[in-house]
Amino acid sequence: MTHSQMILGMQLGNGYGSQPAAWRAPGVDPSNYTDFDAQVRYAQAAERGKFAFLFLPDFLALSGNLDHEAPQLTLEPMLTLAAIARGTQRIGLVATGSTTFNEPYNLARQFKALDVMSHGRAGWNAVTTSDPASAANFGRQIAARPQRYQRAHETIQIAQALWGSWQPDAWLKDAAAGRFADPGKIQPINLGGEHVASQGPLPIPPSEQGQPVIFSAGGGDYGLELAGRYASAVIGAVFTIEDARAQREAIRDAARRAGRNPEEVKFFAGVMPAIGPTKRAALDRRVALGEQTFPARVPYLGSMLGLDLEVAQLDRPLSPAQLAAVRPSPFDPRSPRALEVAREGWTIREVLAHGVIDYHPTPVGPASVTADHLQEWFEAGAADGFWVSIDVYEDGIDTFVDEVVPLLQERGLFHLDYEGPTLRENLGAPAQYGLDPRLTDPAR
Known part of the structure; x- marks a missing residue:
């Protein structure tokens, strides 16, 4: 992957689109909220456009005015991506998973199973949860920010350790000798901190990319530290080139402080294009x-x-x-x-x-307007790539793929094909297996 080409991801939500009224748009089936075949079809359209990944946000409580608006998110991101994994071959599958209301073993098991199922295309957007309505769904209250982020650090480190609990060559599959695996290379992790712990090991061998890629979407000093220590990609929310450059550099600085190469962390700015012939x-x-x-x-x-x-x-x-x-x-x-x-x-x-x-900049007009926006931001060093929120999936994904992507390719800003079969390859993310050895403060 060259540094002169941007990376694209696509937001995938409720089966309609990112605009609240997308469920009523012409040609949209109002039943798509529960239609996983529609989600697979949209993912296939994005894959045709060589998007590196799908990004599924999540929210743990029902919200919005259901009188005339559909809920904005999928029924359940991991099950949605499991369906999509069987209908796609290259596009990455990134889901949000809360470190606040999940145990690290559950998260590690679900995401690594998705990674194996998809042959190395899974990513985990590790986030804390601060919404009281979400907490109420778990019979709990929201803890203070320092405690939530301490739990997040512990959860991510334990998940990484669980992912590495099978050594890469532990799975023998030697039918002739009658040896399925080498038990000496599948070990408990026995790792714990103040908030969470796990004995391990997981029952899952490595995928083609080793283990899932970690994403981050948090803000503020706590979020920066989390991203700098663990993330290979950061999902941003910025409205100007200046703000985007500042956020990208702050993330890179956080990576340096964690002992990492800042080039390992890709920053994605959001965009919500409004595309029409005029x-x-x-x-x-x-x-x-x-x-x-x-x-x-x-x-x-x-x-x-x-x-x-x-x-x-x-x-x-x-x-x-x-x-x-x-x-x-x-x-x-x-x-x-x-x-x-x-x-x-x-x-x-x-x-x-x-x-x-809207939550991100909206270039309005023909496809060239969106292509110009992406080019200006990318060449200004404001982002390594973009996560695109399509207004109406039914026709908007194809419009972006058929009209914007070719312009970016003609300008040499976007690849003609995938770098490889795994998410790590298509992000340019370094190989990793198990707990990052550079971390100097593992969960205790």
């Missing part, structure tokens, strides 16, 4: 998807701009007096972009259709 067509697509959600977002847009906006103004632009009174919120990094779009004279509905309240 900018007007792309906006109209998002306007249709926001029919029910945009009115509720008007007051929030007002708070971003320091204005008292009313729903009655949804189809009018900001007035000259309002533009003169605008004070972008210093607490929301999306505010400058919202103001920039508002000053172009769009109606409030159209401003919202530009994705100014």
Whole structure:
């Protein structure tokens, strides 16, 4: 893998798309929420576009307004990826797994089983959980941040040790001699800390990539330390090139402090493209998807701009007096972009259709606009790659694969084919098996 080419991953959620109203979009089967065949079909489309991985976020409580919005996430990420593993060959399979409400043995077993099943394509996005509703589903309360992250460190280290509890050559498979495995090379780990422990070993030999790749998506000092010590890839949420560069460099610094080569850690910025033959067509697509959600977002847009906006103004632009009174919120990094779009004279509905309240930047227009955005950020050193959130999976994945990917390939920014059969190869992540020997503070 060359350093001059970006890596792409794709967010995969509820079977509809990343926009709340995707379940009602033309051509979408409203039953896709429980249709694993649809998830496999979408994964196959992403694999056709040579995406390095699918990224499945997770949330441990039901949320959202179910009256008119579908839950945003899969029924269960590991079972979803098990289905996808049987219908794909190269694309990586990355699921979120909470270190707060899972024991390390469960996590280690599930992710390594997925890794073996997929022939070395599994990744674990190791996160802590801070949501009280999620805690209530486990009959617990949320612990303080230091305790949650201490448990995360212990959980990851124990999982790594469990993954390595079979030596690479322990599985003999010698039918003639009647020897299945060498018990001397399958050992307990007997590792524990203040919060979690495990005896081991796992009942699972190594996969083609050895063990799953660790991802991270946490923020703040605690999240940086976690990513710097363990992650080979970090899923980011940034809105400007400057913020992305700063976050990427902070992660690389954290890796250096942990005794690692910072090149081992890839930073992925999010993007939520709105693609159409023209900018007007792309906006109209998002306007249709926001029919029910945009009115509720008007007051929030007002708070971003320091204005008292009313729903009655949804189809009018900001007035000259309002533009003169605008004070972008210093607490929301999306505010400058919202103001920039508002000053172009769009109606409030159209401003919202530009994705100014979405979780990641939204390039709007033909495929070249999205390709230009990715190229600008990549060449500015803001990211090693991108995780793409498609608005409506049913047609949006194919549009990205057929229109954006060829542009990136023509520009020499994206590969023509996979580097190899494993996630590690396609990320350029180093080989690892068992607990990282560079860690100087193992779980106690």
